[in-house]
Amino acid sequence: MAIRVHKEVLPNGLTVLAESNPANVSAGIGFFVRTGARDETARESGVSHFLEHMMFKGTLTRSALDINLELGNLGAQANAFTSEENTVYYATVIPEKFKAMQELLSDMLRPALDPEEFTMEKKVILEEIALYRDRPHFYLFENAFKDYFGSHPAGNSVLGSDESISAVTRDEMKAYFDRRYSPSNIVLAASGNFSVEEFLSDARALCGEWTNFEVDRDVSRHTSKSVYKEFRRKNLSHSHAVLLAKGASAQDEERFALSVLSNILGDSSGSAMYWELVDKGLADSASFDSDERDGTGCVMVYVSTSPSKLDEVVTIARGIVSRPMDFSDADLERAKAKIVSRIVLDGELPMGRLMSLGLEWNYRRTTTPLSETIAKVRAVSRADIARALEKFPMNDWSEYRLLPE
Amino acid sequence: MITTHQLANGLSILIEEMPHVESVSYDLLIPGGLVCDPEGKVGAGLILGDLIGRGAGPLSSRQLSEAFDDLGIRHGEGVGSDRYAMSGSLVSDSLTRALELVSYMVREPHLAEEEIPNIQSVLLQDIDSLSDNPARRSMVELSKRYYPAPFNRPSLGDADGIRATDRATVHGLWRKLFSPRQAILSIAGKVKASEVLKTVESLFGDWSGDDVKVPQFGAMPRHEYFHIDSDSSQMQIVFASPSVRFNQQGYYAGKLAVSVLGASMFGRLFVEVREKRGLCYSVYARHGSTIDYGTVTAYVGTTPERAQESLDVLLKELHGLQGTVSEDELERARTNLKASLIMGEESPGARAGSNAQDWWLIKRVRPLSEINAEIDRVTVSSVDEFLAAYPFKPCSILTLGKYALSVPKGLTGEG
Numbered sequence: 001m002a003i004r005v006h007k008e009v010l011p012n013g014l015t016v017l018a019e020s021n022p023a024n025v026s027a028g029i030g031f032f033v034r035t036g037a038r039d040e041t042a043r044e045s046g047v048s049h050f051l052e053h054m055m056f057k058g059t060l061t062r063s064a065l066d067i068n069l070e071l072g073n074l075g076a077q078a079n080a081f082t083s084e085e086n087t088v089y090y091a092t093v094i095p096e097k098f099k100a101m102q103e104l105l106s107d108m109l110r111p112a113l114d115p116e117e118f119t120m121e122k123k124v125i126l127e128e129i130a131l132y133r134d135r136p137h138f139y140l141f142e143n144a145f146k147d148y149f150g151s152h153p154a155g156n157s158v159l160g161s162d163e164s165i166s167a168v169t170r171d172e173m174k175a176y177f178d179r180r181y182s183p184s185n186i187v188l189a190a191s192g193n194f195s196v197e198e199f200l201s202d203a204r205a206l207c208g209e210w211t212n213f214e215v216d217r218d219v220s221r222h223t224s225k226s227v228y229k230e231f232r233r234k235n236l237s238h239s240h241a242v243l244l245a246k247g248a249s250a251q252d253e254e255r256f257a258l259s260v261l262s263n264i265l266g267d268s269s270g271s272a273m274y275w276e277l278v279d280k281g282l283a284d285s286a287s288f289d290s291d292e293r294d295g296t297g298c299v300m301v302y303v304s305t306s307p308s309k310l311d312e313v314v315t316i317a318r319g320i321v322s323r324p325m326d327f328s329d330a331d332l333e334r335a336k337a338k339i340v341s342r343i344v345l346d347g348e349l350p351m352g353r354l355m356s357l358g359l360e361w362n363y364r365r366t367t368t369p370l371s372e373t374i375a376k377v378r379a380v381s382r383a384d385i386a387r388a389l390e391k392f393p394m395n396d397w398s399e400y401r402l403l404p405e
Numbered sequence: 406m407i408t409t410h411q412l413a414n415g416l417s418i419l420i421e422e423m424p425h426v427e428s429v430s431y432d433l434l435i436p437g438g439l440v441c442d443p444e445g446k447v448g449a450g451l452i453l454g455d456l457i458g459r460g461a462g463p464l465s466s467r468q469l470s471e472a473f474d475d476l477g478i479r480h481g482e483g484v485g486s487d488r489y490a491m492s493g494s495l496v497s498d499s500l501t502r503a504l505e506l507v508s509y510m511v512r513e514p515h516l517a518e519e520e521i522p523n524i525q526s527v528l529l530q531d532i533d534s535l536s537d538n539p540a541r542r543s544m545v546e547l548s549k550r551y552y553p554a555p556f557n558r559p560s561l562g563d564a565d566g567i568r569a570t571d572r573a574t575v576h577g578l579w580r581k582l583f584s585p586r587q588a589i590l591s592i593a594g595k596v597k598a599s600e601v602l603k604t605v606e607s608l609f610g611d612w613s614g615d616d617v618k619v620p621q622f623g624a625m626p627r628h629e630y631f632h633i634d635s636d637s638s639q640m641q642i643v644f645a646s647p648s649v650r651f652n653q654q655g656y657y658a659g660k661l662a663v664s665v666l667g668a669s670m671f672g673r674l675f676v677e678v679r680e681k682r683g684l685c686y687s688v689y690a691r692h693g694s695t696i697d698y699g700t701v702t703a704y705v706g707t708t709p710e711r712a713q714e715s716l717d718v719l720l721k722e723l724h725g726l727q728g729t730v731s732e733d734e735l736e737r738a739r740t741n742l743k744a745s746l747i748m749g750e751e752s753p754g755a756r757a758g759s760n761a762q763d764w765w766l767i768k769r770v771r772p773l774s775e776i777n778a779e780i781d782r783v784t785v786s787s788v789d790e791f792l793a794a795y796p797f798k799p800c801s802i803l804t805l806g807k808y809a810l811s812v813p814k815g816l817t818g819e820g
Contacts, residue, residue, distance in 0.1 A: 023425040026748045056670070064680060072671030072737040075744025094744050123683030130638040130708050131686055136537045235636055238534045270474045275467070279459075281526030284534065306530055334474045341477025345428055345494055349752055 005357065005367045006196050008203075012212040013184025016203045017357050017367060018196045021350075027098045027192035028350035030090030031109055032358035034187075035180040037084045037156035038294075039217055046160015047168055047176050049082040050125050054173065055089060056080070057117040059107045064117055067108060074101055082158055085294050086362055092351055098194045099202065106188075106206035109181070118170045126166070129159050136233060136402055137240050137304065143231055144242040144400035152222035154293050183207060185215040189358040192350030219295030221249070224396045236404040238284075239307040241314050243321075245394045247299035250292040250363040254388035258290040258299065260380045261388070263335035264327045265320060266301070270334070272320045272327070277303065283313045288321065294363060299394060307404055314399070321394055325386060332382060339377050343370060407760065407770050408598035416585035416609055419760045419770060420601050421593040423753055429497040429594030430753040432761040433507055436617045437582035438487040439562070440555045447555075448528060448562020449570040453578050454484035455524045456516050462509030466520065469506065478503050482510065486556060487619055487695075488765075489582070494754050497595040501604050508608040511583055518572040525567050532561050536635075539805055540687070540706055543633075543641035547803040550631055551645045551700075553623040584614025591761035594753035622697035628799040628817040632809035640712035640806030641704075644719065646797045648692060648699035651766050656694070658783045658791035663692040663701055664738035665730055665788075666722060671737055673722050678705060684715045690723070696766050701797055709807045716802075716810050723800075727792035730785055739780055746773060 006018040036048050057064040071078050071091070078091035078101075089108065093101045132138045142157055149155025160168075188207065190199050224246040248254040266273040266288020277286040283305040291298050301321060305313045346352035347370045357367060408420045442449045459466040473480050473493075480493035480503070491507055535542045549557050590609070592601055625647065649659040667674045667690025678688045690703040703723060707715045749755045750773065763770045798816050 025751045065676065068670045068676060068680070069733075069737065072669065072741060075740040077745070077748065078670075092748060094747050097744075120680070120683040124679055124686055127639070127684070127707060128686040131540075131706055133638040134537075134539050235536070237536050238530070270470045278527065279466075279523060281523030284527050284530035304530075304534070306533065330471075334471060337477040338474055339477075341479065341496060344496055345479060348426055348428055 003369070005369070006200065007367065008200055010183065010204060010208055012208060012210055013182065014203070014207050014210065015187040015361060016200060017187060017189040017361060018199050019191045019353060019357060020194055020196045021191070022193055024192040024350050025094070026092050026350055027095055027190060027194040028090060028092045028354035029098065029102055029105060029190045030088055030188075030354050030358055031105060032187045032189060032362050033087040033181060034085070034185050034215075034217070034362045035087050036082055037158045038153035039180060040153075040156060040176070043164070044168065044172060044176055045157055045164035046125070047173055048087055049158050049160070050121070050165065050168065051111075051173055051177060052080050052082045052087050052089070053121050053125065054113055054118065055108045055111050057121055058112040058114050059110055060112055062107060067104070070104055074104070076101055084154060084156060084158060086359065088358065090351070090354060095193045099198065102199065102202050103206060109186075110210070111177070113170055113174055113177070115170050118173070122165060125159075126162060129162060129165065132159060136236055136238070139233070140231060140240050140242055140400060140402040144244065147227070147229060147400065148225070148244045148298070148398050149222050150225070152220070152296070153218060154222055154296055180215060182213045182215045183210045184212050187358050187361045189354055189361070191353040191357060217294065221296045225398060226396050227398045229400050231400065231402045232405045233402065234405045236402070238304055239310045239404070240302070240304045240402045241310060242400045243301040243314075243317070243397050244298045244400075245392075245397045247290050247297040247392050248292055248388065249295050249297040251295065252292075252297070254391055255290065255292050256376050257380050257384040257388035258392065259339065260332065260335050260377065261324060261385050262288050262290045262299070263339055264331050265324065267335070267338065270338075273317065276316050276320060277313060282309055282316070286313070286317060299392065310401065310403070318397070324389055324394060325382075329382070336377055336380060340374050343374055343377070408602070409770070410602055412585065412606065412610055414585040414610070414613055415587060416612065417589045417764055418602065418605050419589065419591040419764055420596060420598040421756050421760060422596060422598055423594050423756065426595050426753055427496060428494055428753055429500050429592065429596050430494040430757040431492060431500070431503065431507070432591045432757045433491040433511070433588065434591075434761050434765055435489040435511070435583060435588045436487065436619050437489050437578070438485045438619075439558045439560070440487050440620050441578070441582055442555075442558070442566065443574060445566060446570045446574050447558050447566035449566065449574050449578055450484045450489070451528055451562045452521060452524050452567065452570050453575045454482055454489060456520060456575060457510040457514040457579075458482050459520045460515035460517055462513045464509060466517070469509070472502070472506055476502060486558065486560070492754070492758070500592070500596060500601065504604060504608055508612075512612055514579065516572060516576055516579060521570070521572060521575070525570070528562060528567050529564055532564050535561060539635065539637050539639065539641050540704070543643045543803060543805040544702075544704070546633060546805065547631070547643045547645055547801065550626070550629070550803065551801045553625055555620055556622055582617055584617055585609060585612045586614055586616045589761050589764050591757045591764070593756035593760065628801045630812040630817050631801070631803040633803070633805045635805050635807070637806060638708065639706045640709045640804060641706050642712065642716050642719065642810070643803050644703040644723070644800055646701050646795070646800035648694065648701045648795045649791065650699045651694040651696055655787065655791040655794065657779045658787040659699065659795065660692050660742065661735060661738045661780070661783050662726060662730065662788045662791055663690050664742060665734045666690045666726055667703060668738065668741060673726075674703070674705075674719065677722055678715060678718050682714070682718065684711050684718065688719070701795075712804070712806065713810050716804075716812070720813070720816070723797045727789055727796065730788050732785060735783070735785055735788060739783065742780055743777060746776060
C-alpha cells in the first residue's frame with residue numbers, strides 16, 4: 001500500500017513531515033535536530049548530549065518531575081539519543097494520547113536549563129561516561145574515530161570527557177542551544193495512526209513562534225590517511241580491532257552499492273567475514289559496515305577475538321576487503337534480499353518509519369517512499385559496486401587495535 | 406483471531422491472523438534448555454542450539470544459511486534456561502519455506518563433529534568477554550548464587566562444561582529433548598490459519614518423540630550479600646528478592662508495584678536515585694516470573710564513592726513502598742502497562758512471542774480484554790496486600806567493584 005508523506009514548512013523554517021497509516025495501533029512522533037558532537041567546539045565537547053538530557057529537566061511551564069510524570073500518564077515509550085550529527089527526541093503512544101504527546105514534546109524543545117537541574121544532571125552525565133569507560137570496545141571506537149578523522153569534526157566524541165563536562169557552564173550550553181536549535185535546523189515528523197490535519201495545525205500553533213536564525217555545518221570531506229595505532233588497557237580479556245577507510249557520504253549515490261557490498265562482506269551472518277572468521281571460531285565478532293556521514297563517510301571493519309588470535313584475524317579480514325569483488329551473482333541477490341526484507345520489516349512499525357523519515361530529511365532534504373528505496377536496492381548491479389569501488393577503492397586503511405597491557 | 410490446534414504427536418499450534426500487516430513471524434519452543442544439560446557439561450545445550458543451524462536435512466551448513474538469506478528471513482536459534490527457541494520474521498509469501506527449514510533443523514540436524522570445536526571457540530570467547538560488560542556480568546553472577554541448581558546455570562554456559570562436550574553428548578541431548586510432545590509452534594501475521602495448518606501438518610505431523618522431563622524447581626538457596634572485586638570505573642549493585650509467580654493471586658498487583666518503583670522515567674527509583682541525587686545513569690527494578698517462581702530484580706551502576714549512598718537509597722525505596730503507593734502512581738503504572746500491551750499488538754514478532762509464552766505457561770492464550778480486566782482490578786490496597794506477602798526481603802545483593810559495601814543486618818540471611 002502506497003502511503004503519502006505530507007510535508008509542510010512553517011514560515012519560521014520548521015519542516016513538518018506526516019505519514020499517517022490508520023492500520024497502525026500506535027503513533028510515533030519525533031523532533032530531529034541536525035546537530036551533534038561534530039557541531040561542537042573543543043570546549044563544548046559533549047554538550048549536545050548533555051543538552052539532550054536537559055530537555056527532560058524542565059521548561060518554562062513544567063518542572064523535570066512534571067515531565068517525567070506526564071510521560072508516565074500518557075503511557076508513552078519516550079526517549080532521545082545524540083550522535084555525532086543528530087539529536088533526536090521521540091515517543092510512541094496510543095492514538096488517543098498523540099495530541100498531548102505532541103504538546104509535551106514541543107514544550108520540551110524549549111528547555112528552561114535551570115541551573116540547579118544543570119548541576120544535578122552533570123553528575124548523571126559523568127556517571128554515563130564512567131559506564132562507557134568500563135566497555136572496552138566503546139573506548140576503542142571513540143579513540144579510533146577521533147584519530148582517524150583528525151581535525152575533521154566528524155570524529156568528535158559524543159559523550160565528551162570528564163574534563164569537558166566538568167568545565168562546561170549553563171551559559172555555554174544556552175549559547176550552543178541558541179546557535180543550533182533554530183526551527184530551520186529541525187524536522188518534526190510523525191508516523192502511524194494519527195490525524196494529519198490536526199498534527200499540522202497543532203505544529204503551527206505549538207512551534208510557529210520559535211525564532212528562526214541561520215545555522216551552518218562544515219560538510220567538507222575528511223582527508224583520508226593510513227596509520228596504525230595500538231591502545232593498551234589493563235585487565236582486558238579480549239582484544240578488538242577497527243579498520244577505517246574512505247567511504248560514501250549520506251548524500252553519495254554510491255551508498256546503495258556500498259550498503260549491498262557491506263552486506264556481502266560483513267553482515268552478522270552469511271557474509272564473507274562470517275564464514276571466514278565467526279563460523280570457523282576464530283573471532284566472536286567480525287563485521288564490515290558503510291558508515292555514511294553528512295558530507296563524508298568511511299567504511300569500517302570491526303573484529304573481536306582473544307589476544308593470541310588477533311594477528312591472524314586481522315590478516316584474514318584485510319584479505320577479504322582487499323578482494324571486494326570476489327562474490328557470486330547469487331551472493332549479490334541474497335544480500336539484496338536480506339536488505340529489502342529488513343526495510344519491509346522495520347517499515348511496518350511506526351517507530352521504524354519515523355526514524356527513516358526524520359533522518360532522511362536531515363541528510364538529504366527529501367522523503368522517499370519505501371517502495372522507491374526498495375527499488376534502488378534491488379537495482380544495484382555488480383557494475384554499480386565496481387563503479388563505487390573506483391571512487392572508494394578501500395586501499396587507504398587505518399588500523400586501530402585495543403590490547404591488554 | 407487466534408486458532409489453536411494440537412497435532413496427534415503433541416505439537417501445539419497457535420496461529421494469529423493479522424490482516425493489516427505484510428509480514429509474518431514464527432516461534433517454536435521446545436522444552437529443555439540449559440537445565441537439561443548433563444552435570445559437568447553445562448553449555449552443551451548452547452553447542453546444540455548453534456549446531457542445528459550448521460547443516461540439516463538435504464542442506465549443508467552453508468546451503469541452510471543461504472536458504473534463509475535468499476528469502477530475507479530474519480531468524481535466530483537460541484537456548485534459554487528451560488527451552489530451545491527458534492524464531493523468525495519474514496515477508497509472508499515465504500512462510501512455507503521458512504517452516505520447512507525449521508523442520509530440517511529440528512528433525513534432521515547433521516550435528517557435524519567437525520563444527521563443534523569452532524562453536525566451542527566462540528562460546529569460550531563469549532565467556533571471556535563478559536568481563537568487558539560489568540553490568541551484564543553482575544546479573545549473571547547474582548543469578549548463579551540466587552537461584553537453586555540447575556536453574557542457576559549461567560546463560561553463557563560454563564567454560565569447563567563447554568570444553569567437555571563432545572558430539573555424543575550433543576547427539577544424546579538432541580535425541581532426548583527435540584520432541585514434539587510439549588513443543589509449541591506459534592505463528593502470527595498476514596496468514597490464513599487453514600493454509601498454515603495444512604503446511605504445519607505436512608512438515609511436522611510425522612515428527613515423533615517422548616515426553617521431556619525438565620527438572621523441578623527446588624528450594625531457594627539462603628539469601629546473602631556477595632561482593633566481587635573488580636577494578637572498574639563503576640560499581641555494579643544488583644538486588645533480587647522473591648515475588649509472586651505468573652498468573653497467581655496478586656500477579657498484576659506485583660507487576661504494578663514494581664512498575665511504581667522502577668519503571669522508566671516516572672518510577673520512584675529513577676526520580677530518587679537519578680533525578681534528585683544524580684547518583685547514576687542507569688537504575689531500574691523489574692518483575693519477572695514463571696509458573697515456578699517470581700523475582701524482583703533491581704539494578705544501579707555508579708562510581709565507587711557514591712555506591713554506598715546509591716545502595717542505601719535503593720533499599721529505602723524498595724522497602725518503603727508498602728503503605729505509601731498513591732492512587733496517582735498506581736494509575737500511571739496501570740496506563741503504562743496497558744499502553745505497552747496495546748502497542749505490542751502491532752508487531753507479528755511480539756504477538757507470536759507472547760502467544761507462545763502464554764501457552765507455555767498456562768496452556769491457553771489470554772485475550773487482551775482479560776488481561777486488561779485483571780489490570781483494572783488492582784487497587785492500592787491490593788498492591789499493599791502484595792507487598793505484605795512479598796516485602797522484598799529477605800533479599801540477595803551482589804556488588805561488583807572496587808570494594809564491598811555495608812548492607813543492613815537482617816535483610817539477607819534467611820533461606
